Amino acid sequence: MAAIQQSITIGYFCAAFGGVATLALAYAFVRTRRVRFTLPVAGLLMLVHPAWTVSATRGDCGFFKREVSYILTAVFIGLLIYQYVLSRRAA
Numbered sequence: 647m648a649a650i651q652q653s654i655t656i657g658y659f660c661a662a663f664g665g666v667a668t669l670a671l672a673y674a675f676v677r678t679r680r681v682r683f684t685l686p687v688a689g690l691l692m693l694v695h696p697a698w699t700v701s702a703t704r705g706d707c708g709f710f711k712r713e714v715s716y717i718l719t720a721v722f723i724g725l726l727i728y729q730y731v732l733s734r735r736a737a
Contacts, residue, residue: 653708660715661697667722668692674729682732684725691718 668688675685696715702708 649707649709650702653702653712656712657695657697657700657702657708657715660719661692661695663719664688664692664695664722667726670726671729674733678733678736682729684729688722688725691721 668685671685671688675681695718696711700708700711700714702711
């Protein structure tokens with residue numbers, strides 16, 4: 647039971663980080679008024695995030711939910727780095 651609860655908690659923390667990253671990308675859009683692929687991708691990833699699309703109570707005790715949450719967090723970090731590099735290049 648502890649593994650299931652841990653997977654659920656990790657999923658929600660990763661989703662919270664994804665939400666903050668999406669808000670940061672939205673702020674960059676509002677500031678520059680230039681649409682890049684980063685914001686739509688982040689929004690789509692938030693819609694399909696395993697924190698609310700994958701159950702931890704069935705199957706592998708949530709290990710799939712946890713691993714995919716880690717992967718999506720890495721993608722969010724990559725989107726933020728890409729946005730930062732583009733903003734530095736434009737300045």
